[in-house]
Amino acid sequence: xxxxxxxxxxxxxxxxxKYKRRREGKTDYRARIRLINQDxxxxxxxxxxxxxxxxxxxxxxxxxxxxxxxxMVLAAAYSHELPRYGLEVGLTNYAAAYCTxxxxxxxxxxxxxxxxxxxxxxxxxxxxxxxxxxxxxxxxRALLDVGLVRTTTGNRVFGALKGALDGGLDIPHSDKxxxxxxxxxxxxxxxxxxxxxFGGHVASYMRTLMEDEPEKYQSHFSEYxxxxxxxxxxxxxxxxIHAAILADPTAKxxxxxxxKQHKRFNLKKLTYDERKTxxxxxxxxxNSAASVDEDGDEDDE
Amino acid sequence: MPAGHGLRxxxxxxxxxxxxxxxxxxxxxxxxxxxxxxxxxIKVNGAVHKGMPHKFYHGRTGRVWNVxxxxxxxxxxxQVGNRIIRKRIHVRVEHVQPSRCNxxxxxxxxxNDQLKAEAKARGEKISTKRLPEGPKPGxxxxxxxxxxxxxxxxxxxxxxxxGY
Numbered sequence: 001x002x003x004x005x006x007x008x009x010x011x012x013x014x015x016x017x018k019y020k021r022r023r024e025g026k027t028d029y030r031a032r033i034r035l036i037n038q039d040x041x042x043x044x045x046x047x048x049x050x051x052x053x054x055x056x057x058x059x060x061x062x063x064x065x066x067x068x069x070x071x072m073v074l075a076a077a078y079s080h081e082l083p084r085y086g087l088e089v090g091l092t093n094y095a096a097a098y099c100t101x102x103x104x105x106x107x108x109x110x111x112x113x114x115x116x117x118x119x120x121x122x123x124x125x126x127x128x129x130x131x132x133x134x135x136x137x138x139x140x141r142a143l144l145d146v147g148l149v150r151t152t153t154g155n156r157v158f159g160a161l162k163g164a165l166d167g168g169l170d171i172p173h174s175d176k177x178x179x180x181x182x183x184x185x186x187x188x189x190x191x192x193x194x195x196x197x198f199g200g201h202v203a204s205y206m207r208t209l210m211e212d213e214p215e216k217y218q219s220h221f222s223e224y225x226x227x228x229x230x231x232x233x234x235x236x237x238x239x240x241i242h243a244a245i246l247a248d249p250t251a252k253x254x255x256x257x258x259x260k261q262h263k264r265f266n267l268k269k270l271t272y273d274e275r276k277t278x279x280x281x282x283x284x285x286x287n288s289a290a291s292v293d294e295d296g297d298e299d300d301e
Numbered sequence: 302m303p304a305g306h307g308l309r310x311x312x313x314x315x316x317x318x319x320x321x322x323x324x325x326x327x328x329x330x331x332x333x334x335x336x337x338x339x340x341x342x343i344k345v346n347g348a349v350h351k352g353m354p355h356k357f358y359h360g361r362t363g364r365v366w367n368v369x370x371x372x373x374x375x376x377x378x379x380q381v382g383n384r385i386i387r388k389r390i391h392v393r394v395e396h397v398q399p400s401r402c403n404x405x406x407x408x409x410x411x412x413n414d415q416l417k418a419e420a421k422a423r424g425e426k427i428s429t430k431r432l433p434e435g436p437k438p439g440x441x442x443x444x445x446x447x448x449x450x451x452x453x454x455x456x457x458x459x460x461x462x463x464g465y
Contacts, residue, residue, distance in 0.1 A: 016321040029325045037331045039370040040394060044334055068329050 036066040050142040052160045059097055061104040077104035085244040089223045094159040095199040095238050101160035105167020106249035120168035126194025128175040139170035154179035198238045203231035312356050316347035335373050339365045340400040352393025362400050
């Protein structure tokens with residue numbers, strides 16, 4: 001049957017493509033415009049964004065400012081740096097997000113030499129803490145950029161936000177979306193939030209699994225067991241990591257020399273002559289195959 | 302019913318977005334900074350409804366006299382009757398582009414300062430004035446063949462048009 005082409009030439013001629021990053025599904029331009037727009041009477045003062053993005057195995061936290069040439073990253077912290085501080089498992093959970101946010105905050109403050117003035121929240125984690133402006137300089141201000149994540153209560157981006165806040169950054173926020181906020185009371189339960197920051201939810205899951213399905217516990221948490229991390233000492237592990245981060249947040253440059261030959265990810269474009277010779281070879285191969293194989297009806301078109 | 306002379310009358314095509322350029326506007330318009338004294342072109346962006354200037358100012362160029370949170374004050378010349386008034390309007394940054402009208406002047410300023418500094422170092426005087434194009438220099442025509450053209454005598458028999 002004759003099927004009429006649905007998308008004819010006029011369709012394509014009138015089609016307006018969305019922006020590249022929108023087509024890739026990576027940038028929400030509506031949010032980006034509102035985050036980047038700086039008051040004109042502040043001229044070139046940068047407006048910093050605290051960017052948090054999650055991949056399947058990693059957490060990226062960056063402090064970025066926008067410019068016409070491209071966004072400039074002031075400092076970045078990844079959760080794959082946490083092994084340096086002693087955390088090798090569970091690199092994408094709420095507690096790891098908290099550690100990454102904390103690491104980024106301390107790193108930025110150290111870079112700007114503000115880390116003495118703004119120590120951040122050292123105890124009573126879990127409560128809503130905002131930086132108090134010190135006498136000499138105002139605190140470092142950034143705006144949270146979640147990207148395309150659905151901002152539900154207890155999302156890991158807010159774990160990273162809490163880490164940055166406790167690290168000493170000034171990020172406007174409310175406690176409505178922290179883990180442990182109950183809609184009925186309209187209050188943040190600091191105990192529950194503190195539990196999440198120290199991996200308490202992971203620990204309780206470990207305990208239930210150990211009782212009900214020990215084999216699943218062995219398979220699911222095998223890496224934890226290998227390192228001797230159980231539900232009871234999970235909190236201490238995270239406490240040690242927080243202390244290590246506060247002690248030395250500087251980034252370490254990896255010594256990896258550039259590869260001698262640049263790796264190619266796409267096929268090299270052939271010249272006209274190369275393409276013609278390739279075609280001739282292909283035709284010859286087809287012809288010889290056709291003459292050998294009497295039944296085949298391959299034609300050299 | 303008569304046509305009406307509202308604020309945005311007769312702007313159906315003027316304020317329309319160009320073909321295949323609808324939707325979000327590129328972010329560089331928000332990232333540009335403007336200083337007092339800059340020259341800017343006013344070009345209305347129909348996608349943004351706030352801070353639109355009147356259609357008269359579309360395509361005008363003026364100087365910045367004020368910078369506020371989201372808008373810019375531009376001083377534009379408008380002819381009213383028999384005089385030109387300097388009108389001060391406020392326009393949102395989406396409807397404004399930096400003007401290139403004095404770009405050549407600014408580049409020339411920089412170049413001339415450089416030339417003058419170099420000349421001073423060498424100790425000689427130079428003039429950096431622009432000169433209009435002078436007459437072309439004289440040249441000799443080479444390899445010309447002289448051809449003398451004379452009229453041929455009129456021949457009644459052959460030259461009569463339309464046949465005889």
